[in-house]
Amino acid sequence: MLNRTYENQVCSIARALEFVGERWTILIVRDAFLGVRRFDDFQRSLGIARNVLADRLDRLVEAGIFERRPYQDRPPRYEYRLTERGLDLHPVIFSLMKWGDKHAAPNGPPRLTLHRGCGGEIDDYLTCSKCGARVTARQVEARPGPGLEVPAAQA
Amino acid sequence: MLNRTYENQVCSIARALEFVGERWTILIVRDAFLGVRRFDDFQRSLGIARNVLADRLDRLVEAGIFERRPYQDRPPRYEYRLTERGLDLHPVIFSLMKWGDKHAAPNGPPRLTLHRGCGGEIDDYLTCSKCGARVTARQVEARPGPGLEVPAAQA
Numbered sequence: 001m002l003n004r005t006y007e008n009q010v011c012s013i014a015r016a017l018e019f020v021g022e023r024w025t026i027l028i029v030r031d032a033f034l035g036v037r038r039f040d041d042f043q044r045s046l047g048i049a050r051n052v053l054a055d056r057l058d059r060l061v062e063a064g065i066f067e068r069r070p071y072q073d074r075p076p077r078y079e080y081r082l083t084e085r086g087l088d089l090h091p092v093i094f095s096l097m098k099w100g101d102k103h104a105a106p107n108g109p110p111r112l113t114l115h116r117g118c119g120g121e122i123d124d125y126l127t128c129s130k131c132g133a134r135v136t137a138r139q140v141e142a143r144p145g146p147g148l149e150v151p152a153a154q155a
Numbered sequence: 156m157l158n159r160t161y162e163n164q165v166c167s168i169a170r171a172l173e174f175v176g177e178r179w180t181i182l183i184v185r186d187a188f189l190g191v192r193r194f195d196d197f198q199r200s201l202g203i204a205r206n207v208l209a210d211r212l213d214r215l216v217e218a219g220i221f222e223r224r225p226y227q228d229r230p231p232r233y234e235y236r237l238t239e240r241g242l243d244l245h246p247v248i249f250s251l252m253k254w255g256d257k258h259a260a261p262n263g264p265p266r267l268t269l270h271r272g273c274g275g276e277i278d279d280y281l282t283c284s285k286c287g288a289r290v291t292a293r294q295v296e297a298r299p300g301p302g303l304e305v306p307a308a309q310a
Contacts, residue, residue, distance in 0.1 A: 003228055010265045010303055012247060012255025013185050018250075023176035030168050085258055091279065092254060093168060095246035096175075100167025104174070110165045115198070124246065125280050125289050134280050148165055 019063045020089065023057050024048060029065065029086065030093050034142055036103040037079040038071075065089065082137075090124060090137035098124055101147075108146035171248055172220045174245065179203060184241065185248050188284050189297055192234040193226075220244065237292075245292035246281060255303075263301035271296040277299065 009015075020026055031045050031140040065086040068078045069092055082089075094113070101109040107134070113122045116139050120130025127134050137146055175181055179201070186200050186205075212235055215221040220241040223233045232245055237244075249268070256264040268277045271294050275285025282289050 001251070009182070011185070011263050012252045012260050012265060014182060015259035016251040016255035017178045017181060021181065022176035023172045026172060026176065027169060049186070071194075079213075088254055088257060091250035092247065095250050096171040097167045099243055099247060100169075100171035102243060104170035110167060125282065127280065149165075 016092075019065065020092065022056075024052065025054065025060065026093070026096070027054070028056055028060065029082070029089055032066070032080065032082050032144075033090065033093055033137065033140075037081060039080075042080075060086075087137045088139070093126075094122075094126060094140075105147045107149070110145050110147040112143045112145040114141045114143060115139060171247075172264065174220065174273075175247065177211075179207065180215065181251070183208070183211055183215065183249070184237070184244055185266075187235065187237045187241065188222065188248055188292065189296075192236060193232075194235075215241075231306040242292045245295070245307075249281060249295075260302045262304070265300050265302040267298045269296045269298060270294060 020029065021022075027046055028042060031042055036042055038047055039057070041055065042057070043050060046053065053072075057066065061068050061080070064083055066080045067083050069081055071077055071079045086149065092101075097111070097113070099111075113128065115122060115128035115133065115135055118128055118131050118133070120128040122135055122140060123129045133139075159263055169260070175184065183197060186197055191200055195207065196206060196214070196286055197203075197212070201208065203211075212221065216223050216235070218240075219238055221235040222238050224236055226285055250277055252264075252266070252268070256270045269275065270277060270283035270285065270288065270290055273283055273286050275283040277295060278284045288294075
């Protein structure tokens with residue numbers, strides 16, 4: 001949990017930001033929604049310093065948003081999985097993405113979100129535009145969108 | 156706009172966070188949704204240092220999320236209003252609130268969100284639980300909820 005720099009705010013938004021009010025934290029959670037689970041994969045995806053990543057993962061575990069599960073004994077290695085509490089952050093991540101798609105993606109959405117198994121696009125109200133179902137985190141499938149391009153530095 | 160510390164991320168979430176990936180910024184935007192418009196009122200609501208507030212407001216204007224409008228000539232005074240681009244952040248603020256209500260509000264939600272004119276509570280899918288309408292930022296009305304209490308320090 002981050003410091004409470006605004007102790008006097010009785011507000012669920014302020015409280016939520018104590019857990020996820022930091023950019024790397026949100027990007028780590030985003031990666032988890034995209035299926036990333038292991039330290040090295042988060043590190044590669046984010047290009048973040050290892051000590052910063054370790055700190056943010058520790059906080060996310062402490063906050064009950066991730067759980068640490070062993071996947072190897074020698075040497076001991078752990079992976080990080082979203083808990084139910086973490087999965088509940090899906091609308092936060094999704095709404096940030098939708099805003100970015102509309103206002104900061106001149107080449108179109110880098111990523112399309114589809115209703116898994118149905119294929120319909122998911123609209124701003126987290127509802128499948130094809131079948132009308134309200135979708136939850138586990139029912140969303142991400143696909144590359146028209147705005148996705150590998151930057152020159154990575155090519 | 157914040158620094159791009161992750162230039163190589165082709166991602167609408169990362170892009171959105173360049174605009175709003177900072178706690179004070181999100182709380183300023185929250186206050187704007189609650190009707191705050193003037194510098195002194197933001198300052199009073201947030202208890203934030205004036206130079207920090209001025210900096211964040213400047214960035215929000217520069218990012219096209221707020222617009223500055225004169226409301227007084229002598230001395231010149233301005234108020235800050237959400238633009239359409241800013242109003243589009245409503246689902247982000249709303250989803251943070253819903254997460255906080257569920258996971259960080261032991262006394263219940265500090266704030267209830269109702270469908271203006273209808274009175275129905277707004278569910279997790281930004282839909283009125285009474286009439287079924289999908290609501291936008293302008294159709295949401297905030298009311299004090301059971302979790303609202305004035306902390307001792309402010310009483």
